[in-house]
Amino acid sequence: MHIKEVNPHFDDFLFDWEQKFQFLVGGYGSSKSYHVALKLILKLLSEKRTALVVREVYDTHRDSTFSLLEEIINELELDHKIRCMSSPMQIRFPNGSKIIFKGMDKPQKLKSIHNVSLIWLEECSEIKYEGFKELLGRLRHPSLRLHMILSTNPVGEDNWTFLHFFKDDRNKRLVLDDQDLYAKRTVIVKETFYHHSTADDNLFLPASYIEQLEEMKEYDPDLHRIAREGRFGVNGKRVLPQFEEWSHEAVMNAVKSIRKPIERVGMDFGFEDSYNAVVRMAVDHKNKYLYIYWQYYKNKMTDDRTAVELDEFKQSRELIIADSAEPKTIKYFKQLGFRMKGAKKFGGSRLANTKKIKRFKKIICSSNCPDVIRELKYLTYKEDKNGNIIPDDFKIDPHTFSAIWYGLDGYEVSDLKGGAVSVLK
Template structure:
């Protein structure tokens, strides 16, 4: 009998096997991986089971999960009974239980695994969503209850782990508001146990370590949110921090009160991996607000099919400013009766268009434009190898932003309220 002191915040977690899924998210040094490893050892000592431990890259197990489990076995004075074998990595228990280690970089080796009743995905945010679903298929046993434990440091809200276990705005799916988890620390929703932790929950950490985490607040706010607070969010610098979402009915009521609205339509073309993105915008030139009020967003559509689906624009004769890189496509739509013209493109136009959009004080999007919300709400800049932002490159290819660029062709968001600016606005309204 060996007594083992554990962090109080993890005591209930260690012995709670009531749910199929257990999702642990936390900051650096919170001890989540340590307690998952201890939980596995205690369970496999008690019951004969096969547990699978997974990381995205197999070789990273040796200095992380395998090393941690081996250290715990020695610390518990069980190394005379539990065998930790390093080639191949495997841990065997006296009752026939075993822990095997696999990497998603070698998915073929998963096919030979049978009767796995517990899967632990360490740093699950690094594993691809397809890999997670593949592991669900490998989790099976004829008699034992099945469990999957997922542990991770928080990442961006665009990661599959956040969208699957918390919120997927594109598909209007809410499982758990992550703010509720940060507030309550543990939650059970459906068949998932959620656990949030920070360095403050690890009573064995030296104060100097926590001080180091606190210093991140001054030089890297994103890393501070992840490492110190253990919270999901947007990684990087937002391109459009003024972006917000409004209920469509409220937005329509707002537009009806605008004294001098300017209406614009923009279209980006795509087919296989990119999208036909068509957007209606309304500009409030007085307040410098941009409203995104309607979207059409589809791929793998030939031009004739798309023309049929957006035929209302032939009737309204709205001018569609479109991607000039596709002159044949623009000519096709013109021949079909659409009022379409090419937006100007030039060296540096991506940067100039982006700066133009950023000059709006607010960008307000209808909640009926889910793709614009998905792309623009969390859109961030790419960074170069020196960690410097690239002002005209982004973390995704935002087709909605491209359509907005084209819609704003020959429109300028004035910086100064001068007579010249007012003249320009009057001229723009007449176009």
């Protein structure tokens, strides 16, 4: 076998099989996929195993994983021993090991797979979370240790790969702070080996390639973060770049220090797929700061059960400004003794409300409001087919954002040009 030179940053990864999961994230040209493919070949040469290589779409294997594995086999001068079969795609080793290729776009074909002890999920962020869990069930062997390798370029922090392997604020789950990985480059947490890489780790890249990656900083900062730095973050243009998360104590101290705070409560209605979302807010009108310090967020709740859980508002007689598209629900709450009214809606109100909230210099949210943080911290605009943002449409349906709109009905933030301001208390 021809000796193959590898990038030093991948030395430990190539021969480390202690953990069940190995998660590789990195920028463009970091050589992570190359070293995963080499690792697979070396393992299957030393042990008789069946390895499964998975991408979201089966047909993408031919020009990516299959051709990469075939290229490495040729470089190692093992093509006379290891057979690369193109129809159907399969790689067979002299000791009986084999690599098979599947796509999650043809899930029925996964059912015929048996005794798979090693799975590689290439571009795992493109695979659905349900698909990942399905593959976990296919990873089984009566005697061999089981391993799953996941490789990807970083995507948004709302992707399942980040939520599962790093942080899930909504479920208050922290496995590893991604900033720790960027600093240490390799980290082991329980059954997972984490590996971070950038183009700088690939000693075989031409300098011109890295220069191209650097140029992205000028015209596409988001892509630069992904491609050059290999870091998770926000994919797309953020709706509320001024959004900040503070401790609950810090938020409440700030609210108490406001000379004449404007206190508001907003509510969005939902049931099956959407949510009943209620937020308490305080506006510092002088500084143009919005504080969010209390939330209620539940779905599949009938109005009578919701009324019980929101009884404190009936007792305090706080005014709730709610979605006027649900007059029957508003009337029901009023009959129970709640102070509730509908927010004004008009053609273009969605865009007008979005622009209004964007005019706050700061939007500061209490750590006690996890669903507000989850929906708004990384809220991004949808884009049309030409890549232009749609200013009144978002990549998710942010129920807490709607609740804020309704709660601030009648209040106007002065714009930066010093326009007229009306404040209805």
